[in-house]
Structure formats: C-alpha cells, structure tokens
Amino acid sequence: MTGTEKKSGTTHFGYKQVSYDEKEHLVADVFHSVASKYDIMNDIMSMGLHRIWKRFTVELSAVRSGHQVLDIAGGTGDLAKQFARLVGDEGRVVLADINESMLKVGRNRLIDNGIIDNIKFVQADATCLPFTDNTFDCVTISFGLRNVIDKEAALCSMLRVLRPGGRLLILEFSKTHSPFLSKIYDAYSFKLLPIIGKLVAGDADSYRYLAESIRMHPDQETLEEMMKDAGFVNTGYHNMTGGIVALHKGIKP
Numbered sequence: 001m002t003g004t005e006k007k008s009g010t011t012h013f014g015y016k017q018v019s020y021d022e023k024e025h026l027v028a029d030v031f032h033s034v035a036s037k038y039d040i041m042n043d044i045m046s047m048g049l050h051r052i053w054k055r056f057t058v059e060l061s062a063v064r065s066g067h068q069v070l071d072i073a074g075g076t077g078d079l080a081k082q083f084a085r086l087v088g089d090e091g092r093v094v095l096a097d098i099n100e101s102m103l104k105v106g107r108n109r110l111i112d113n114g115i116i117d118n119i120k121f122v123q124a125d126a127t128c129l130p131f132t133d134n135t136f137d138c139v140t141i142s143f144g145l146r147n148v149i150d151k152e153a154a155l156c157s158m159l160r161v162l163r164p165g166g167r168l169l170i171l172e173f174s175k176t177h178s179p180f181l182s183k184i185y186d187a188y189s190f191k192l193l194p195i196i197g198k199l200v201a202g203d204a205d206s207y208r209y210l211a212e213s214i215r216m217h218p219d220q221e222t223l224e225e226m227m228k229d230a231g232f233v234n235t236g237y238h239n240m241t242g243g244i245v246a247l248h249k250g251i252k253p
Contacts, residue, residue: 011149014212020149027147028099030206035101037201039076039109044200045193045207050078053245054142056238057171058082060249066090067137070161072126073097073144077106077115083138084115094131096124127153131161138162142171146217155230162252168232174239174246175219181242189214220246 013023034041042050057079063069065088071080074095083093095110097103100123107121124130126141127150139158148154158168176182189211197207218226220237223246227235232250239246 012216014209014216023149026209027149030147030209031099032101033203034197034201034206035076035099035105038102038105039078041197041201041207044196049241049245050143053171053240053247054078054082056240057140057142057169057247058086060238060247061138061140061169062167063087063138068135068163069093070129070131070136070139071095072124072129072139072141072158073147074142075099075102075106075144077110079140079142080106080119081110081113081115083140084110084119087118089118091118093119094122094136095119096122096126096129098123098125127157129157129161133160134163135161136163137166138169139166140169140171143173145170145172145223146213151218152226152230155227155232159231159252164252166252168227168248168250168252170223170227170248172223172246172248173214173217174223174237174243176243178242181244185244220248223248 010017010019011023013026018026063083063086067087068091069083069087071083071093074080074097077095080093080095087093095106097106103121103123110119122130126148139162145151145154162168176185193211194204194208198204224235224237227248227250233253234251235249237246237248
C-alpha cells in the first residue's frame with residue numbers, strides 16, 4: 001500500500017464497527033464539535049494531570065536549540081508551544097493536525113502567545129505525512145494515535161520523516177493493570193465523563209466516544225510491537241498514573 005492509498009473494509013469507531021471512510025468522517029465531526037472547549041475539557045477531565053504528562057514528554061524528547069520538530073495531532077498547541085521555545089530561532093516546529101477546527105484553535109492560541117517566527121501549521125493526515133524523508137529530529141503525537149484509522153501506516157510515515165537517530169514519542173491513554181484503579185476509571189469514563197462533556201462542551205456523545213476509543217486502543221505491549229514492526233529500535237514505554245497513560249519511545253535506526 002502506498003502513502004496515498006486508503007484501506008478498505010471496516011474498523012471500529014469506539015465500540016461500533018464502521019467503514020474506514022465513515023470513521024474518518026465521524027472522528028472529524030468529534031473534533032469539529034469539541035475544538036473550542038478542548039483545552040478546558042482536558043484540564044477538567046484529567047484534573048490537570050495532562051500538563052504533567054506532556055511536560056514529561058518534552059523532557060524525554062531531548063529537543064534542543066536548532067532542532068526540527070513535528071507535532072502530529074498537535075491540536076491546540078500544548079506541546080508545540082513548549083518545543084518552539086526549546087528549538088529557538090535556529091530551529092522549527094511544525095504543528096500538524098488533520099482537523100481544520102483544531103488547527104485553527106492551535107494557530108490562534110500560539111499567535112496570541114507571540115509564537116510566530118519558528119512555527120508552521122500544516123493540515124496533514126498522519127498516515128501520509130506531506131514531508132520529505134529524514135526531515136525531523138523528533139516527532140511527537142499526543143492523544144492522537146488512537147483516532148488514526150491506519151496506525152501501522154502512520155507509524156511507517158513517522159519513521160520515514162524522521163532523521164536517522166531521531167526519536168518518536170507517543171503519549172496516549174493506555175491500559176491499567178490494577179483491578180481497583182480500573183473499576184474507578186471505568187465508572188468515571190463511562191458515567192461521569194459524558195455528563196461533564198454535556199455540561200461544559202455541550203456534547204456527551206464525543207466524550208462517550210473518547211471512553212470507548214481508549215478501550216479499543218492497543219495496550220502498551222502491543223503498541224511497542226507495532227513500533228518495532230514499523231522499523232523503530234530501542235523502543236520502550238513509561239506508564240504514568242497507574243498505566244492510564246503511557247509514553248512510548250522509539251528511535252529511527
């Protein structure tokens with residue numbers, strides 16, 4: 001399959017079985033709906049913990065002055081903002097997102113913060129990234145991989161655009177192995193989260209999808225194997241908050 005070809009057949013949208021084309025449209029609708037309230041919902045539903053998870057991602061990135069960084073599914077720009085300060089005037093950050101509404105919110109937010117000169121905004125599909133081979137020192141994707149229709153193609157595309165020795169960091173909801181924590185997390189995700197989504201963002205269904213999409217996402221060990229299959233080496237992951245979130249790392253050989 002080439003980078004421009006789309007998979008045919010069916011996949012999951014939360015717990016529903018849908019066609020690939022249908023999932024693409026459904027995921028787009030979710031993020032068009034929540035874009036304006038995305039940041040405040042992140043703070044509320046994670047109780048601010050997403051900031052700690054993202055800070056650790058930046059620390060593990062080893063990004064420094066002069067680096068080229070690609071933040072995929074960069075949304076409202078949390079990571080891109082931090083990377084732009086690290087790479088300085090000699091470096092560059094590309095904030096890429098497939099969703100136009102999310103990209104618009106991110107662009108406006110970073111411009112309002114005075115981050116203009118060393119950042120570029122690109123609407124892009126993670127499965128066929130519109131960049132030349134061996135371009136970036138670091139590629140990140142934060143809470144976005146579970147929404148990608150063809151994760152294998154996306155990982156291969158990320159590998160292609162990385163420079164040899166460059167690193168990929170995937171921050172994503174994952175699987176806790178604690179039965180006690182799992183029960184609490186399930187109750188919160190399926191009962192409370194849609195109510196919060198309705199009250200704050202006016203959209204319960206999108207946050208119900210969020211809970212379901214997390215359960216359908218590959219667990220830590222499976223995702224690490226997928227990264228190896230794509231060609232990454234020195235792979236590993238760090239569990240955070242009891243495994244509710246995991247940060248995966250891989251290096252392009």
